[in-house]
Amino acid sequence: MRVDRRLLALIAVIAVLALFIDGFAYIYRVTTNQPLTGPIRGVPTLNIGFLGFSQQIYVHKGLDLQGGTHLELEITGVRSGTSVSEARDIAVAIIERRVNSSGYAESVVRPEGLNRIIVELPGVDLEQAKQILGKTSYLTIWKWEPGTVDAATLQQLNPADAQKYPGYKPVFTGIDGGMITNASRSTDPNTNLPDVTISFNSKGSDLFCAFTRDRVTHPQGDPQNKLAIFIDKSLVEDANVISEICGGSAIITGGFTAASAQALAIQLNSGSLPGTISIASATEVGATLGATTVKLSLLAGAFGLSIVILFMLLYYRLPGVVASIALLLYAGIALAIFKLFGITLTLAGLAGFILSIGMAVDANVLIFERLKEELRAGRTLGAAMEAGVHRAWPAIRDSNISTLITCFVLYFFGAPLIKGFAITLAIGVGVSMFSAIVTTQQFLQILAGLRPARRLAFYGVRAPKAA
Amino acid sequence: MNIVGRRNWYFLLSLAIILPGIISMAFLGFRLGIDFAGGDQYNLAFTQPVQASAVQKEMDTFNVEATAQQAGPNGVLVTTKPLSLAQETTIRADLAKKFPLDPSRSSYAQVGPTIARELVVGAGGLIVIASILIVIYLSIRFNYKFAIAAILALLHDVFVLTGIWSILGKVFNSPLGEINTLFVTAALTVIGFSVHDTIVIFDRIRENLRQASRLTFEQNVNLSIIQSLARSLNTSMTVVFVLVALFLISPTNIKGFTLALLIGIVSGTYSSIFNASPLLVVWRRLDPR
Numbered sequence: 001m002r003v004d005r006r007l008l009a010l011i012a013v014i015a016v017l018a019l020f021i022d023g024f025a026y027i028y029r030v031t032t033n034q035p036l037t038g039p040i041r042g043v044p045t046l047n048i049g050f051l052g053f054s055q056q057i058y059v060h061k062g063l064d065l066q067g068g069t070h071l072e073l074e075i076t077g078v079r080s081g082t083s084v085s086e087a088r089d090i091a092v093a094i095i096e097r098r099v100n101s102s103g104y105a106e107s108v109v110r111p112e113g114l115n116r117i118i119v120e121l122p123g124v125d126l127e128q129a130k131q132i133l134g135k136t137s138y139l140t141i142w143k144w145e146p147g148t149v150d151a152a153t154l155q156q157l158n159p160a161d162a163q164k165y166p167g168y169k170p171v172f173t174g175i176d177g178g179m180i181t182n183a184s185r186s187t188d189p190n191t192n193l194p195d196v197t198i199s200f201n202s203k204g205s206d207l208f209c210a211f212t213r214d215r216v217t218h219p220q221g222d223p224q225n226k227l228a229i230f231i232d233k234s235l236v237e238d239a240n241v242i243s244e245i246c247g248g249s250a251i252i253t254g255g256f257t258a259a260s261a262q263a264l265a266i267q268l269n270s271g272s273l274p275g276t277i278s279i280a281s282a283t284e285v286g287a288t289l290g291a292t293t294v295k296l297s298l299l300a301g302a303f304g305l306s307i308v309i310l311f312m313l314l315y316y317r318l319p320g321v322v323a324s325i326a327l328l329l330y331a332g333i334a335l336a337i338f339k340l341f342g343i344t345l346t347l348a349g350l351a352g353f354i355l356s357i358g359m360a361v362d363a364n365v366l367i368f369e370r371l372k373e374e375l376r377a378g379r380t381l382g383a384a385m386e387a388g389v390h391r392a393w394p395a396i397r398d399s400n401i402s403t404l405i406t407c408f409v410l411y412f413f414g415a416p417l418i419k420g421f422a423i424t425l426a427i428g429v430g431v432s433m434f435s436a437i438v439t440t441q442q443f444l445q446i447l448a449g450l451r452p453a454r455r456l457a458f459y460g461v462r463a464p465k466a467a
Numbered sequence: 468m469n470i471v472g473r474r475n476w477y478f479l480l481s482l483a484i485i486l487p488g489i490i491s492m493a494f495l496g497f498r499l500g501i502d503f504a505g506g507d508q509y510n511l512a513f514t515q516p517v518q519a520s521a522v523q524k525e526m527d528t529f530n531v532e533a534t535a536q537q538a539g540p541n542g543v544l545v546t547t548k549p550l551s552l553a554q555e556t557t558i559r560a561d562l563a564k565k566f567p568l569d570p571s572r573s574s575y576a577q578v579g580p581t582i583a584r585e586l587v588v589g590a591g592g593l594i595v596i597a598s599i600l601i602v603i604y605l606s607i608r609f610n611y612k613f614a615i616a617a618i619l620a621l622l623h624d625v626f627v628l629t630g631i632w633s634i635l636g637k638v639f640n641s642p643l644g645e646i647n648t649l650f651v652t653a654a655l656t657v658i659g660f661s662v663h664d665t666i667v668i669f670d671r672i673r674e675n676l677r678q679a680s681r682l683t684f685e686q687n688v689n690l691s692i693i694q695s696l697a698r699s700l701n702t703s704m705t706v707v708f709v710l711v712a713l714f715l716i717s718p719t720n721i722k723g724f725t726l727a728l729l730i731g732i733v734s735g736t737y738s739s740i741f742n743a744s745p746l747l748v749v750w751r752r753l754d755p756r
Contacts, residue, residue, distance in 0.1 A: 067571070072582065126575060127559075130552060279552065280579040288571040289512070296716050304709030311705060347721060348652050351728070354713065355656060358706035359663070362698075365705075366667065369698045395670035398608050399663040402601050406659040409597040415589065421652050425659075 003445045011439055015329055021336040024057045057339050062346030062420065065294050067287030068122035069129040071279055075115050078275040084115050087275050090178075092117055095133065116280065126284040133277070139177030139268055140230045141208075142170040143215065144223035161235035165223040170230075173211050179204025183268035185261045188253060194261035195253040198268055202248070209246035216244055236264065297350045304354060305331065308361055316368045318458035322443040323364040330360050330435040337427055349420040356428020359403065363436030366392040371444075375461045382448040389441045396436060400429050471689040474745035481623055481742060488630010491637060497629075498636025500647030501546060505580040507531075507555065509545040511562065512572035516540045525565055529558055536642055544642055549579060590651040594625070594658065601662055609669055612750055617665045620735075620743035624661045627734040628654055628727060642723070649724040657731030664703070664739035668695045672744065685748050692744050703736040 020027070028044035029036055047054045063070045073095075078087040088111050095117065096109040108120040121129050147169040149162050162170055179200050186197040200208055211227075218224040220240055229237035229252070237252050256264070309327065312320035334353065338345060345353075371388035379387065407429070410422035448454075470477070501508045511522070519537040522545060526533035531547040531554065538544045550558070555577070562568055598618055605614035635644025671691035675682075682690065710732065714725040 074579070074581070125570065127556065130556075278579075279577065281582045282575070282577040284575040286512070286569070286571040286573045288569075289510075289574055292572070293721070297713075300709070300713040300716055303712040307708040307712070308705045311701075311708070315701065348649065348724075351652070351713075351721075351724065352656075354709055355660075355706070355728070358702065358709060361705050362663070362667075362702040365698050365701050369695075369701075373694075391674070394674075395667045398605075398670060399666040402604060402662045402666060403659045405600045405604060406597045406655060406662075409593055409600060410655055413589065413593055413596065415648060418593075418648065418652055418655070421656075425656075 003442060003449060007438060007442055011329075011442060014333060018329070018332040018336040021057055021339055022332055024339070028057075055340065056342065059335075059339055060342050060344040061290075061294070062344050062349065063120055063122060063283070063290070064285050064347045065290045065345065065350075066122050067285050067290035068120065069124050069126050069285075070283040071119040071121075071129060071133075072112065072281040073117040073119060073133075073277050074280040075117065075275045075277050085111075088115055088117060091275070091277060095119060098133070117277075123287060126282060129282075129284075139180065141173050141175040141211075142228040142230060143173055143211065144168040144226055144228065145171045146224075156233065157230055158233045158235070161230070161233070164235065164238070168223045170228055173207065175200075175204055175207050175211065177268065179207070180268055183265045185258070185265045186251065188251075193253070194256045194258045195251050196256070196261050196265050196268065197249060197251050199249040205246070205248040208250065209244060212241050212246075213244040215241040231268075293347060297347070297354070301350070301354050301357075304357060308357065312361070312364070315460065317460045318447065319364075319368045319371065319444065322440055322447065323361070323368070325443065326364065326435045326439045327357070327360060329439060330431055331357070333435070334424075334428055334431050337431070338424070343423055343427070344420060345424070346420040348418065349424040352421040352423075352425035353428055356425055356432060359400070359429055360432030360435060362399075363392075363396045363432055364440055366395055367436065367440060367444075372459065372461050375456060375459055381454055381459075382445070385441075385444045385448050389437070389444070393437070396433065400433055403429050468693055469689060470692050470741065471685050471745050471748050474741070474748065477741035477745065481627075481738070485623070485626045485630055488626060488633060491633040492630060495633060495637035497633050497646045498640075498644050500645040500650075501576060501578045502647040505549050505578050505582075507547045507550045507577045508575070509543075509547075509559075509562075510538070510574040510576075511543045511545060511566070512569045513541045513543070514567040514569050517543060517566055519543045522562070522566065525562065526558075529554070529561075531558070538642065550577065590648075593651070593655060597655065597658060605662075605666070605669075609673060612747060613669050616743050616746040616750070617662055617669070619746055620665050620738040621658055621661045623738045623742055624657050624731055624734045625654060627738075628657060628731045631730055632727070643726060645723060647723075649721065650727055653724050653727035653731060656728060657735055660706075660732055661735035661738060664699060664735050665743045667698060668692055668739055668744050671695045672747070684751050688744050688748050692740055696740070699736060699740055703732060706732050 024046065025040060025044050026036060028034075028042075029040065032042065034041060043056050044058050045054060045056045073091075075084070075088055075091050078084050092109055092111050099107045099109055099119070099121065104121055104124055106122050107124075108118065110118050112118045119129070119133070144165060146167060148167075149159075149169040153162055153170060157170065181199045181201050181204075183196060183198040186195055187193070188195050215225055215227065220242075225240055227237075227239050227241050228235055229239075239252060252264070305327070309320075309324040312323045312327075314320070316323065334356070337343070343349075367388050370392045371384055374384035374387045375381070377384075404426060407422040407426035410418050411426070414422060511517075519535045522543045523533065523535035526535055526545060526547070529547075531550060533545055533547045536544045547558075559575075563570070598621065601621075602611075602614045602618055605617055632644050632646060632650065635641050636646070637644070668691060671694055672688055675687050675691050675694075676684075680687070707729065710725055710729045714722065714729060717725050
């Protein structure tokens with residue numbers, strides 16, 4: 001086998017690309033005029049306009065590495081008429097909105113299984129997380145009609161609120177928080193006072209339109225002109241209806257401060273939670289603890305890598321140099337893949353990666369042991385290298401495929417923590433096969449072509465006597 | 468070197484390590500972490516030394532089945548039954564008031580009973596599914612005898628690991644011997660590594676068998692083990708280097724994880740050299756087809 005220039009070019013291109021992505025944070029700092037050390041502003045993003053390519057490039061750290069709170073929520077007691085998975089999706093949307101309106105960066109809210117929701121809040125402790133999630137509340141809109149309040153209504157609402165107007169009773173309009181698609185704090189353009197804008201879905205919009213059209217017919221000041229908003233049992237808003245509201249959105253005004261308007265918006269958003277949400281599991285990691293873990297893992301990785309390289313150099317001599325270069329290339333490519341595809345690195349993920357270094361070395365060890373054997377048997381360097389790679393291949397293939405099978409099972413059936421481990425290990429195994437087979441082989445072929453590199457002592461083998 | 472000839476001694480050594488573990492597992496069971504038992508766990512870090520007994524005394528006032536254990540001079544690990552949110556808030560506030568707590572270096576975890584149950588079933592299932600798929604793959608690549616020998620070696624490693632964990636957790640009452648999700652991850656890694664190691668030797672046997680030679684099956688297997696020995700030891704050694712480094716510097720919460728990997732990898736190397744391939748010879752003698 002000869003040196004394959006196309007393969008060499010491929011290796012070079014991949015190496016340069018990997019180096020570019022690994023060092024992208026520095027390129028980003030330079031292009032955005034930032035100092036090379038210290039905290040970075042913004043997220044390093046690579047934009048290639050004519051390809052329509054835009055990708056954030058940085059290491060996504062899991063909560064165990066950067067500190068924060070991980071919650072697994074469970075939704076129970078789903079109101080009739082809604083399926084559990086619908087309820088879950090509604091809840092995801094609502095929690096997402098609540099988390100975003102609280103302004104926490106890089107938070108994750110996603111459904112998990114049939115009735116679970118995963119919430120990840122970096123840099124947030126459990127107490128804050130509980131406040132963000134808040135209590136689940138149920139919003140209803142009522143109208144006032146002449147009559148006396150019955151016992152059933154008194155069960156549902158605070159008696160004092162329900163009996164606000166003597167001679168009138170609250171009657172449910174059929175509009176509840178489930179029909180609100182969004183609520184947000186806004187500002188009245190005329191008075192500059194804070195208010196709250198709510199948007200309805202089409203059913204809510206129709207009901208609200210008909211309801212307000214009916215209310216406007218009553219004179220101002222008459223309770224029958226009013227619109228009563230209850231959250232859980234309490235009356236939070238009792239406003240006059242000035243005109244019919246049919247656009248699908250409405251504005252609640254009246255004596256808000258910025259904070260109370262914000263609070264009501266959040267409550268209205270949560271008012272449409274279609275069931276009860278409870279915490280099935282929670283993990284909180286302090287920020288310093290996470291940073292310590294990262295430091296230790298990197299130290300262990302660097303230490304492990306150096307020992308492995310030292311060992312390879314001492315034991316395998318010249319091929320050890322090749323293996324070390326291949327190993328560094330391997331680490332560079334794997335890191336680039338983690339960055340480019342936004343793979344979240346967790347502690348278990350780091351362990352998987354460090355373990356895959358061992359497996360990457362293994363492929364080289366297999367090849368070099370075979371190489372030594374072939375050399376001892378008296379083959380020429382080139383032939384021995386070819387035979388070494390060729391005969392080591394089935395073992396490398398079968399052992400790595402069985403590792404990939406394990407990764408596959410872990411990824412598709414494992415808990416989230418185990419998934420992270422499986423991904424990094426699988427990437428590690430995949431890249432290591434490339435580095436061992438393609439890179440090592442090509443480098444060895446280059447060596448075989450160099451006259452000074454032909455001394456057998458460089459390969460840790462004595463010249464065979466019989467040859 | 469005749470490894471296959473002395474196989475019974477090697478089997479005996481394996482048995483000597485596994486048996487106490489099995490006895491411990493059967494009679495004492497495991498020290499289950501909250502991942503599997505459900506409950507709350509505080510990994511408390513303090514700004515100055517605090518005795519676990521002091522924390523234990525404080526926690527006893529809440530009546531939540533708390534156990535406090537020392538984790539380094541400035542650290543205490545507290546495990547309780549599952550707490551409600553309100554209880555948790557009260558306890559945390561109380562601990563922060565009574566002790567010099569450093570929240571940014573502490574961690575906390577809560578696992579509800581439903582999730583715990585799923586994890587137990589899930590972890591067992593993962594090992595079974597992975598094993599079955601590997602048997603299928605190896606049956607295609609080699610034959611079913613090789614596949615089953617590889618799985619036996621794999622089970623050997625799983626038993627060594629879980630047995631030692633049962634002894635660590637129950638006999639020595641060490642937090643290191645806790646069965647949690649990280650332990651399951653370690654066990655699964657060990658499975659992958661064990662099979663990886665075994666396959667390399669099997670590949671050599673397969674290759675040697677194909678070449679016409681006057682060697683008996685037994686001699687052939689022994690030769691293959693010797694030929695692969697340098698590779699087996701070198702590879703395991705590099706991984707062991709990395710793991711020892713990890714173990715020495717890892718914080719308490721992952722020390723158990725790295726220790727499990729370390730034990731498992733050593734056991735995996737042993738079993739692939741001294742158990743898996745000799746098993747093929749035993750089988751050949753019982754069923755010489």
